[in-house]
Amino acid sequence: xxxxxxxxxxxxxxxxxxxxxxxxxxxxxxxxxxxxxxxxxxxxxxxxxxxxxxxxxxxxxxxxxxxxxxxxxxxxxxxxxxxxxxxxxxxxxxxxxxxxxxxxxxxxxxxxxxxxxxxxxxxxxxxxxxxxxxxxxxxxxxxxxxxxxxxxxxxxxxxxxxxxxxxxxxxxxxxxxxxxxxxxxxxxxxxxxxxxxxxxxxxxxxxxxxxxxxxxxxxxxxxxxxxxxxxxxxxxxxxxxxxxxxxxxxxxxxxxxxxxxxxxxxxxxxxxxxxxxxxxxxxxxxxxxxxxxxxxxxxxxxxxxxxxxxxxxxxxxxxxxxxxxxxxxxxxxxxxxxxxxxxxxxxxxxxxxxxxxxxxxxxxxxxxxxxxxxxxxxxxxxxxxxxxxxxxxxxxxxxxxxxxxxxxxxxxx
Numbered sequence: 001x002x003x004x005x006x007x008x009x010x011x012x013x014x015x016x017x018x019x020x021x022x023x024x025x026x027x028x029x030x031x032x033x034x035x036x037x038x039x040x041x042x043x044x045x046x047x048x049x050x051x052x053x054x055x056x057x058x059x060x061x062x063x064x065x066x067x068x069x070x071x072x073x074x075x076x077x078x079x080x081x082x083x084x085x086x087x088x089x090x091x092x093x094x095x096x097x098x099x100x101x102x103x104x105x106x107x108x109x110x111x112x113x114x115x116x117x118x119x120x121x122x123x124x125x126x127x128x129x130x131x132x133x134x135x136x137x138x139x140x141x142x143x144x145x146x147x148x149x150x151x152x153x154x155x156x157x158x159x160x161x162x163x164x165x166x167x168x169x170x171x172x173x174x175x176x177x178x179x180x181x182x183x184x185x186x187x188x189x190x191x192x193x194x195x196x197x198x199x200x201x202x203x204x205x206x207x208x209x210x211x212x213x214x215x216x217x218x219x220x221x222x223x224x225x226x227x228x229x230x231x232x233x234x235x236x237x238x239x240x241x242x243x244x245x246x247x248x249x250x251x252x253x254x255x256x257x258x259x260x261x262x263x264x265x266x267x268x269x270x271x272x273x274x275x276x277x278x279x280x281x282x283x284x285x286x287x288x289x290x291x292x293x294x295x296x297x298x299x300x301x302x303x304x305x306x307x308x309x310x311x312x313x314x315x316x317x318x319x320x321x322x323x324x325x326x327x328x329x330x331x332x333x334x335x336x337x338x339x340x341x342x343x344x345x346x347x348x349x350x351x352x353x354x355x356x357x358x359x360x361x362x363x364x365x366x367x368x369x370x371x372x373x374x375x376x377x378x379x380x381x382x383x384x385x386x387x388x389x390x391x392x393x394x395x396x397x398x399x400x401x402x403x404x405x406x407x408x409x410x411x412x413x
């Protein structure tokens with residue numbers, strides 16, 4: 001087969017391992033589509049959700065995807081507002097991650113909303129007193145900003161330029177507005193990242209959620225998680241290509257920023273725990289936690305997974321220079337940080353729901369704990385959304401100019 005034909009059929013020009021990877025993601029994507037159709041056809045009755053526990057696996061995915069996409073607003077602000085150009089090499093992968101993260105969250109919400117035909121209602125029927133309405137508006141507008149930012153990258157790709165001669169000029173015109181996009185994105189992201197925490201933290205009726213510091217915890221953990229996701233993807237791509245696609249010094253500095261955000265988050269989290277559980281404690285909060293410790297793995301997932309494995313260990317790797325200069329340790333730290341951020345969202349979403357609103361501490365062993373188990377339909381749709389994000393990331397890194405300076409020094413792994 002000639003080279004010209006090979007270029008027309010990029011699938012044939014892929015390594016075998018990449019074909020297998022894309023094939024597996026394609027299978028999961030089909031499963032997700034089938035499960036999504038079932039949900040749209042039969043409603044939320046096919047899930048493990050209930051009136052008592054209306055949020056579950058999909059909302060945890062939604063919150064996690066948005067937090068892991070936070071690298072976009074952080075690095076866009078650093079590069080285009082603070083004018084620190086040394087991080088420009090990772091700005092585009094962060095934007096791609098943000099676009100895929102937010103679109104994944106929107107897919108999860110489309111399934112979870114129960115009436116997907118009414119997705120447009122918040123845009124028309126404004127409820128200015130609702131935190132969820134504010135989050136919806138911010139997510140919609142910020143996703144538009146991300147789409148415009150990623151459009152610049154798409155217009156600069158060889159595939160588009162070969163088919164549209166005016167693509168470079170259009171990309172240049174869009175790129176002129178990048179600082180404005182970065183400013184708008186920074187404002188919108190800070191608003192809705194904090195409001196996601198406030199959705200839980202302002203509800204005094206649920207003692208396990210009521211936490212005024214939770215909005216700040218969500219922002220700091222999102223910054224650490226988003227930068228870690230950007231760092232992990234960049235290191236994996238460098239490993240697969242056999243050379244650094246971004247200068248190693250930039251990656252070490254990025255790790256330092258992620259580590260600093262992680263330390264601030266852990267500091268606030270530990271002091272908040274001490275203030276509410278050690279120095280003083282509301283009876284309802286203490287009783288609710290005791291119920292969770294006795295009837296669920298909350299104790300292990302909070303202290304061991306969320307704080308130790310997903311917080312303290314990666315922070316040590318990020319801040320210790322000798323460990324930070326090892327690529328494998330950096331990838332481990334980034335992966336552990338992602339686990340910790342996801343676990344924070346899972347613990348926050350589920351723990352506040354499994355203790356009933358009308359539960360009395362005096363009936364700890366008489367009143368059953370509310371339970372939630374995702375159905376196969378939920379899990380299938382969940383895997384489909386994950387596959388969509390990974391497939392978009394794989395194809396984007398391969399066919400878009402995500403790393404324009406990819407001809408840098410060879411990697412030493």
